[in-house]
Amino acid sequence: MxxxxxxxxxxxxxxxxxxxxxxxxxxxxxxxxxxxxxxxxxxxxxxxYGESRALARLNARRLKGQDSWGLIDKVEKLSVKLGLPAAPAVYLIPHPSSNAFCVGHSWKRGSLGFTVGLVQKLNETELEAVVAHQLCHIRRLDSFAYSVSSTLANSVVGLGQFLDSFLPYRLQFFMPLLSPIGWLIIKLVVGKNSFFENDLMASHLLENREQLGEVLWRLEGLAQTSPLSVPPCTSHLFIVNPEGFQQKNLFLKSHPPIKARLQKLMGYYPI
Structure with missing residues (x-):
């Protein structure tokens, strides 16, 4: 395949x-x-340019110096365990939602982003599970594929917005026409199996499937109650769907249902 x-x-x-x-x-x-x-x-x-643009649009800020959550230490320790050539840069998103994402157009170095809500709500063990999950995306080169597809799709959508700006009365003609093409690019690259395989790889890194499954289940619930508004064609960069119930269009859903992910990972869905 x-x-x-x-x-x-x-x-x-x-x-x-x-x-x-x-x-x-x-x-x-x-x-x-x-x-x-x-x-x-x-x-x-x-x-x-694509990676820095994605970080800028999410208002992400590089985490340096004081790190009361120990994120940088966790990233460095697990990066060595995974055999990554360099630890990814760590960014914080000033938003109360609980989510994490990774971007990286390079095989040697990527960037991990964590919302403030996530680092405030999760404990040490849960944070380690999230870090492991995102690092596995970089190790598998998913971050490369996801970031490139997101940049290409955003370029298509941005072209539609640019062309519509010349139309009178704020009419939208090119945006509805080009947006499906942008999401088709995402769909061609991002398959549900990549999420399943990454979940499994992260659970092996943690040596605990239940630990990761419980974190994914909790994050999905938190994303539903406190969604995060993200730029077009970027929701697949996150560990769980950041838009929650706000995303009504099934075609735009980039993540497989959380029930399917947990059943693949643990063999059951927690009730």
Whole structure:
């Protein structure tokens, strides 16, 4: 089965070739040059700007120095245990919801984000489970696939918003047209099996399936009661669906149901 990172490379290669072909068909040699520059710009944006843009839109701030929750120590310890070449950077999101996310366009280093609500509500053991879960996404290169797909999808949605800004009376024509394409990119890369496999890998790292399962179950409930508003095409970056009951459209749901995740992980769903 094709893994997530392979899907991303295939998609990037296909989109770059498509830009070259369209450029040549429209303007022959000059169009080919324009298509090449467009493909180069797209790849530069994806690999060197997408991660920082996602962190900025979530208002994430790098955690340095004083760390009363011991997050940095947990990240460094588990990174060594997983064999990561470098510990990811740690960020805090100033929001009362309880959630965590990871981004990373590099195989060697990523970034972990934790909401203030999460570090305040979870105990030491629960925080360790969340850190382990997110680090496994980086180890499996899920963070690379998720971040690239999110950046590409956001570019499509942003193009729709930009084009709609020129329409009179605040009409929306391009946004409804391009938004499904953005989410289709997410769907092509992010499969439910990647969540199941990462849950299992994190439980092996923790050597305790029940510990991780209970944390996922609790976080899902907290996300429902205190949802987090996130930029378009970024909800799949989080450990559980950050939008909770606010997300009505089934097509936009990037996470498998929590019941399915816990049954795959523990063999039962807690009642």
């Amino acid at each position: 094709t893994n997530n990172s392979t899907k991303v490379w295939i998609f990037i290669l296909s989109s770059s070739l498509a830009l070259l072909m369209i450029g040549y068909q429209v303007g022959e040699r000059l169009g080919l040059l324009v298509g090449f520059l467009a493909a180069l710009l797209l790849n530069f944006f994806v690999f060197f």
